[in-house]
Amino acid sequence: MKLLIKNGRIIDPASKTDKKADVLLIDGRIAEVKENINIEAAEVINAEGKWVVPGLIDIHVHLREPGYEHKENVLTGCKSAVMGGFTTICCMPNTKPVIDSTEVIDFINKKTKVADLIRVLPIGSITIGQQGKELAPIKDMLEAGICAISEDGKTVMDTGLMERAMSLAAQLNIGVFSHCEDHEIAQNGVMNGGELAKRLKLQGIPSAAEDNITKRDIQLAKKTGAKLHLCHVSTKASVKYIKEAKLRGENVTAEVCPHHFTLTEEAVMSKDPNTKMNPPLRSRGDVEEIIRGLKEGTIDVIATDHAPHHADEKSVGFEEAPFGIVGLETAVALGISELVNKNVLTPMELIEKMSTNPARILGIEGGSLEVGKRGDITIIDPEAEYQIDKNKFLSKSKNTPFNNRLVQGKVTHTIVAGKVVMENGKLKGETENDR
Ligand SMILES: NC(=O)N[C@@H](CC(=O)O)C(=O)O
Ligand SMILES: [Zn+2]
Numbered sequence: 001m002k003l004l005i006k007n008g009r010i011i012d013p014a015s016k017t018d019k020k021a022d023v024l025l026i027d028g029r030i031a032e033v034k035e036n037i038n039i040e041a042a043e044v045i046n047a048e049g050k051w052v053v054p055g056l057i058d059i060h061v062h063l064r065e066p067g068y069e070h071k072e073n074v075l076t077g078c079k080s081a082v083m084g085g086f087t088t089i090c091c092m093p094n095t096k097p098v099i100d101s102t103e104v105i106d107f108i109n110k111k112t113k114v115a116d117l118i119r120v121l122p123i124g125s126i127t128i129g130q131q132g133k134e135l136a137p138i139k140d141m142l143e144a145g146i147c148a149i150s151e152d153g154k155t156v157m158d159t160g161l162m163e164r165a166m167s168l169a170a171q172l173n174i175g176v177f178s179h180c181e182d183h184e185i186a187q188n189g190v191m192n193g194g195e196l197a198k199r200l201k202l203q204g205i206p207s208a209a210e211d212n213i214t215k216r217d218i219q220l221a222k223k224t225g226a227k228l229h230l231c232h233v234s235t236k237a238s239v240k241y242i243k244e245a246k247l248r249g250e251n252v253t254a255e256v257c258p259h260h261f262t263l264t265e266e267a268v269m270s271k272d273p274n275t276k277m278n279p280p281l282r283s284r285g286d287v288e289e290i291i292r293g294l295k296e297g298t299i300d301v302i303a304t305d306h307a308p309h310h311a312d313e314k315s316v317g318f319e320e321a322p323f324g325i326v327g328l329e330t331a332v333a334l335g336i337s338e339l340v341n342k343n344v345l346t347p348m349e350l351i352e353k354m355s356t357n358p359a360r361i362l363g364i365e366g367g368s369l370e371v372g373k374r375g376d377i378t379i380i381d382p383e384a385e386y387q388i389d390k391n392k393f394l395s396k397s398k399n400t401p402f403n404n405r406l407v408q409g410k411v412t413h414t415i416v417a418g419k420v421v422m423e424n425g426k427l428k429g430e431t432e433n434d435r
């Protein structure tokens with residue numbers, strides 16, 4: 001199997017390459033990257049004017065299966081990821097049952113194989129049933145194939161238990177992905193705490209809810225030697241704590257989500273339940289620090305926190321609606337429109353945060369276009385301008401605050417292990433009836 005990608009702009013953060021060239025893939029691997037490759041290839045893609053980058057990796061996705069298949073399942077989540085240019089995704093454990101056993105991991109791996117589109121790496125829960133009481137069988141889950149542990153959706157509030165989890169993670173050399181939310185402080189808040197929440201008569205979630213646990217977990221990581229990754233960072237103090245930890249040489253990484261660098265809490269004035277997520281949209285000052293953190297490198301990763309919810313669940317009004325929005329199919333466009341086009345990040349820095357750094361944090365092959373590496377490639381038209389249309393999403397859920405937003409940057413091809421799984425909006429092997 002040969003695939004030749006002609007005349008694209010090769011952006012490879014792993015080798016710091018940014019040049020016009022061709023890429024040849026043979027039998028699922030990168031065989032050659034240079035100008036003017038001419039060979040009898042089975043398939044040729046013309047990438048003139050487009051970016052050819054290592055396959056994107058999203059380390060924070062909720063696939064909802066098992067248990068919440070009315071929101072999403074492994075197959076629809078994979079289709080959505082492929083449309084968004086992702087060749088690898090990590091799925092969070094807040095399913096029903098929770099990913100806290102080898103059985104659930106085997107189940108997801110089986111579903112991934114049937115979907116046959118991309119790599120899906122399950123993340124194991126830290127505690128049994130995400131109950132925060134007893135550690136899950138982390139070693140067994142690691143043997144079954146988890147890529148990290150996380151209590152995402154919740155925080156392990158028992159500091160002693162979290163310390164034991166992190167010590168074990170350090171011993172097993174597996175990352176800990178932390179959802180930082182002090183439940184005592186967050187209480188029943190529904191939006192960012194502050195003046196606007198008061199004005200809107202909505203209960204606020206103060207920044208301190210996030211900041212306290214960010215601080216705690218950074219300290220625990222230092223004490224235990226665990227590799228700590230901070231999920232969906234949203235506050236300026238969190239960015240500061242992470243920056244300081246990195247300056248001290250500690251083993252801490254962090255992600256932000258496109259909605260947290262694109263929107264402020266002012267979007268909540270619409271009372272659109274699709275502006276409700278956890279952590280909440282924050283103040284202008286927080287967003288500025290998030291953006292500075294991205295630029296300075298304090299923030300390593302852009303992850304979507306794709307959190308699908310059914311329209312019926314979201315349509316009950318702002319206060320009652322569940323937290324979370326979908327993100328797989330809008331991430332590239334928001335990254336280009338909000339960060340590259342506004343000169344916050346270079347194209348290479350954007351791809352580093354969406355592919356190379358995620359691969360490094362997971363310790364997996366990927367995020368590189370070097371010869372011999374996995375043939376996972378995403379092709380992006382950075383100029384394509386269009387309006388986001390939620391009805392075109394392949395995710396089962398359409399809960400986005402970005403519907404109708406005018407953006408620039410479209411994924412045109414997703415290539416996994418040398419096979420084109422999406423081309424110009426069409427999935428491999430798809431028929432009209434599949435949608
Ligand atoms: N982010 C969200 O608002 N919701 C997530 C949980 C989470 O990521 O904490 C979900 O599972 O719905
Ligand atoms: Zn979370």
Ligand SMILES: [Zn+2]
Binds near residue numbers: 060152
């Ligand atoms: Zn999440």
